[in-house]
Amino acid sequence: MRVRLKRRLRPLTWAGHLFVPASIIAALALGALLFGVVGINPARAYLEMLIGGFGSFYNFSETLVRATPLILCGLSVGLASKMLIWNIGAEGQLVMGGIAGSGVALFGSAYIPSALLIPAILIAGFVGGAVWALIPAFLKARLKVNEIITSLMLNYVAILYLEHLYFGPWRDPAGRGFPGTAMFPDGAWLTRFFGTRIHLGLILGLAAAVLIWFLLSYTRWGYEISVIGANLQAALYARMNITHNILWVMAISGGLAGLAGICETAGIHYRLQQGLAVGNGYLGIIVAWLGRLQPGAIVIISILLGGLMVGGDQVQIALHVPSSISLALQGAILFCVLAGQVFREYEWVIETEKV
Amino acid sequence: MSLSIDKTHPTILMKGICKRFPGVVANQEIDLRILKGEIHSLLGENGAGKTTLMNLLSGVYQPDAGEIFVNGKRVSFRSPRDALDHGIGMIHQHFQLVDNFTVAENIVLGMPGPVRFDAAAIEKTVSELSNRYGLSIDSRARIWELSVGEQQRVEILRMLYRNVDVLIMDEPTAVLSPQEIERLFIIMRRIRDEGRSIIFITHKLEEVLEVSDYITVLRRGKVMSTVRPEKLKGKDGAVSRELARMMVGREVILEVGKDPCNTKGRLLGVEKLSVRGDRGELAVKEISFSVKVGEIFAILGVAGNGQRELVEALTGLRPIESGRVLLEDDDMGAGLERVAYIPEDRNRRGCVLDMPLVENFALTQRRQFTRGPFMRWKDIAREVRRSVADFNIAAAGIDMKARQLSGGNLQKLILARAFSQKPFLLIAEQPTRGLDIGATEDIWKAILRQREKGGILLISGDLKEVLSLADNILVIFRGQVMDIISCEDEEKIGDVGLLMAGVRRKQ
Numbered sequence: 001m002r003v004r005l006k007r008r009l010r011p012l013t014w015a016g017h018l019f020v021p022a023s024i025i026a027a028l029a030l031g032a033l034l035f036g037v038v039g040i041n042p043a044r045a046y047l048e049m050l051i052g053g054f055g056s057f058y059n060f061s062e063t064l065v066r067a068t069p070l071i072l073c074g075l076s077v078g079l080a081s082k083m084l085i086w087n088i089g090a091e092g093q094l095v096m097g098g099i100a101g102s103g104v105a106l107f108g109s110a111y112i113p114s115a116l117l118i119p120a121i122l123i124a125g126f127v128g129g130a131v132w133a134l135i136p137a138f139l140k141a142r143l144k145v146n147e148i149i150t151s152l153m154l155n156y157v158a159i160l161y162l163e164h165l166y167f168g169p170w171r172d173p174a175g176r177g178f179p180g181t182a183m184f185p186d187g188a189w190l191t192r193f194f195g196t197r198i199h200l201g202l203i204l205g206l207a208a209a210v211l212i213w214f215l216l217s218y219t220r221w222g223y224e225i226s227v228i229g230a231n232l233q234a235a236l237y238a239r240m241n242i243t244h245n246i247l248w249v250m251a252i253s254g255g256l257a258g259l260a261g262i263c264e265t266a267g268i269h270y271r272l273q274q275g276l277a278v279g280n281g282y283l284g285i286i287v288a289w290l291g292r293l294q295p296g297a298i299v300i301i302s303i304l305l306g307g308l309m310v311g312g313d314q315v316q317i318a319l320h321v322p323s324s325i326s327l328a329l330q331g332a333i334l335f336c337v338l339a340g341q342v343f344r345e346y347e348w349v350i351e352t353e354k355v
Numbered sequence: 356m357s358l359s360i361d362k363t364h365p366t367i368l369m370k371g372i373c374k375r376f377p378g379v380v381a382n383q384e385i386d387l388r389i390l391k392g393e394i395h396s397l398l399g400e401n402g403a404g405k406t407t408l409m410n411l412l413s414g415v416y417q418p419d420a421g422e423i424f425v426n427g428k429r430v431s432f433r434s435p436r437d438a439l440d441h442g443i444g445m446i447h448q449h450f451q452l453v454d455n456f457t458v459a460e461n462i463v464l465g466m467p468g469p470v471r472f473d474a475a476a477i478e479k480t481v482s483e484l485s486n487r488y489g490l491s492i493d494s495r496a497r498i499w500e501l502s503v504g505e506q507q508r509v510e511i512l513r514m515l516y517r518n519v520d521v522l523i524m525d526e527p528t529a530v531l532s533p534q535e536i537e538r539l540f541i542i543m544r545r546i547r548d549e550g551r552s553i554i555f556i557t558h559k560l561e562e563v564l565e566v567s568d569y570i571t572v573l574r575r576g577k578v579m580s581t582v583r584p585e586k587l588k589g590k591d592g593a594v595s596r597e598l599a600r601m602m603v604g605r606e607v608i609l610e611v612g613k614d615p616c617n618t619k620g621r622l623l624g625v626e627k628l629s630v631r632g633d634r635g636e637l638a639v640k641e642i643s644f645s646v647k648v649g650e651i652f653a654i655l656g657v658a659g660n661g662q663r664e665l666v667e668a669l670t671g672l673r674p675i676e677s678g679r680v681l682l683e684d685d686d687m688g689a690g691l692e693r694v695a696y697i698p699e700d701r702n703r704r705g706c707v708l709d710m711p712l713v714e715n716f717a718l719t720q721r722r723q724f725t726r727g728p729f730m731r732w733k734d735i736a737r738e739v740r741r742s743v744a745d746f747n748i749a750a751a752g753i754d755m756k757a758r759q760l761s762g763g764n765l766q767k768l769i770l771a772r773a774f775s776q777k778p779f780l781l782i783a784e785q786p787t788r789g790l791d792i793g794a795t796e797d798i799w800k801a802i803l804r805q806r807e808k809g810g811i812l813l814i815s816g817d818l819k820e821v822l823s824l825a826d827n828i829l830v831i832f833r834g835q836v837m838d839i840i841s842c843e844d845e846e847k848i849g850d851v852g853l854l855m856a857g858v859r860r861k862q
Contacts (some may be wrong), residue, residue: 040659150464218732219727220730221727223717223730227714230710231703233704234707236672237704238721
């Protein structure tokens with residue numbers, strides 16, 4: 001007798017979805033082992049974590065704040081991936097969006113009517129990310145250059161340029177040598193809600209999720225994107241314009257990442273400084289695929305991951321564990337959940353050898 | 356050294372092998388005997404089940420029924436490695452080599468053994484093998500530096516290094532030039548003379564006659580016959596009519612109720628069309644023909660003689676090298692919307708397997724079913740429901756994924772989609788390949804019905820299909836027109852099999 005994996009021929013039954021809780025339980029068990037090794041009661045650690053991420057209105061609001069750039073970056077990567085374009089460059093697009101929007105906030109507020117300042121900043125952020133994404137898109141569409149490499153490499157270019165700006169020409173002269181630009185004028189700060197740090201970016205992220213869902217479900221363009229991603233041969237057969245689609249999809253994908261960047265700067269930091277490129281663009285890749293490229297799922301996964309991160313910080317503070325434990329736990333959970341995805345496509349079959 | 360070649364106990368015996376894929380029976384009750392020290396050719400059209408059968412023998416798939424014996428012992432392979440352990444190795448059409456590795460590294464890749472990579476020892480063995488079989492391969496070269504022919508010899512070397520008794524080669528000549536093919540045959544004979552067996556998969560008749568000791572012909576998943584090549588060669592050594600006939604089917608015409616065609620004006624004109632293939636060679640050479648309204652015009656030939664390139668050029672998927680394609684006496688391009696195309700590869704080109712039927716239907720119809728930027732999904736769904744009923748498609752619902760339909764039902768859906776385009780010209784490429792008799796007849800009848808409404812260009816390698824449907828037949832061989840025959844010219848029809856093999860009867 002032996003057990004092997006077999007591709008599912010029939011769609012999942014109700015019971016088939018049990019792999020989801022099963023993989024989460026496996027992850028928690030793995031995490032418990034981890035806490036056990038460093039001598040911490042796992043139950044207590046998990047409780048702290050849950051409280052930290054979701055335990056109170058304030059804690060939950062921090063989770064949403066953390067989730068905001070994840071939602072936008074997840075949608076960014078998710079839309080490109082829907083067309084099977086590997087946009088690994090959301091991080092760089094986020095940074096360029098932050099830079100472009102900050103430029104408007106810092107130098108444009110004197111010229112732009114106050115009612116239009118925030119829209120102008122957001123548009124600049126979107127365009128900054130879009131332009132940055134169009135570089136690999138153009139190279140792919142025209143010269144068939146692999147977008148994985150180019151979009152990834154451009155991340156480093158963007159990050160170094162960001163550092164150049166706040167260490168150099170854009171550094172706050174009154175900042176006593178502190179690396180960062182001057183604080184944005186008040187009119188350039190994104191609205192915050194409920195007395196928490198939740199800002200306009202969350203609304204934009206949710207709106208973007210609805211729009212992308214609508215685009216993919218109801219429009220011809222969305223349909224073409226799905227077909228190109230699912231089967232390029234069939235898309236060519238159906239005479240779809242691949243070049244055109246690569247450029248537009250990458251522009252929107254980059255724009256969403258750029259929006260994430262400017263929302264972090266104009267919503268949280270109020271200046272361009274260190275801490276903008278903290279890996280949200282890369283986490284967007286994980287979020288997008290965990291959410292199976294579906295906008296609604298991307299939002300939910302972002303919030304859960306945000307809670308995991310905020311809760312992890314809480315564990316770190318409350319139980320005095322090194323921050324690496326909380327990161328290792330995040331890794332364990334992601335690993336198990338991703339591994340569990342196998343069961344969406346495959347099922348166990350037990351074979352008995354005939355003698 | 357004397358080799359005792361045991362003719363009574365076959366090295367490989369396959370009995371009653373069956374393999375089904377969703378909707379397609381790839382192998383049906385196949386029996387096959389491979390003796391020690393023979394080159395055994397598996398001959399058949401694309402989709403006849405040759406590669407599936409060999410994937411079963413080399414452990415890639417497991418059979419649904421039937422038994423495999425190696426040297427008289429019953430075996431069941433779980434993986435290609437299992438098969439290799441029993442001395443059976445397969446060289447696939449797409450080489451499984453790592454471009455950046457050296458020949459020696461590729462050869463030991465995946466082999467069980469010590470962790471240490473003893474380059475010198477491996478290179479020595481590889482060189483010895485290479486010299487012994489005349490492969491002339493430098494074991495230190497990197498794969499990307501080698502030509503396709505050399506890469507193939509690396510694959511052979513890899514199998515010899517693993518000391519296989521049975522070497523399966525899946526269409527090894529498809530990628531080679533004529534000189535390289537000659538060289539490959541010399542190597543194959545040398546391997547055979549050492550007492551190893553070679554299973555040679557191909558659909559090219561001349562090659563089979565040149566190199567085989569035994570020939571097994573497969574058609575639609577069944578063994579048609581196993582013969583020695585001497586029996587098939589004509590007196591002048593040319594391909595016999597019989598072999599071609601076995602491969603493409605006997606000329607029994609199914610009654611599909613065809614009336615003589617009633618042609619009107621010209622619909623499609625092809626003038627001196629030349630098209631290049633994937634490797635830059637001229638795949639289609641100055642072909643001219645025309646399709647009239649109300650006729651079924653067939654392009655008949657063994658696969659790989661330029662049909663694919665011709666169709667891709669006609670449908671705008673491949674650039675034209677020279678010549679002209681005229682649609683209703685207008686230059687093509689403007690009229691492409693009115694050309695419906697049923698592609699040969701329905702799974703990869705004709706549909707998106709992981710999308711529901713409705714979305715598959717929209718593939719070529721999306722412009723007709725749009726309001727502003729929005730898709731009219733409800734209207735498309737209605738059209739799909741009507742097609743499912745009209746064409747008798749066995750589907751549980753229109754939200755099913757294309758993958759869940761059987762091959763025949765999927766093809767009916769693609770056909771229904773093509774008809775709903777209300778095409779002036781329908782290009783149908785191998786429309787019934789791999790389908791069972793029932794689905795085949797349904798599709799033939801539907802194509803005949805469409806004939807009233809426009810012209811049909813049928814591309815097929817199946818003689819039965821062509822003779823059942825076509826009004827005029829163009830036989831293609833190596834990218835050139837052998838002849839254009841009317842279906843009423845019975846004398847010439849008798850020679851179609853020979854023409855397909857590239858033989859013109861001397862007058």
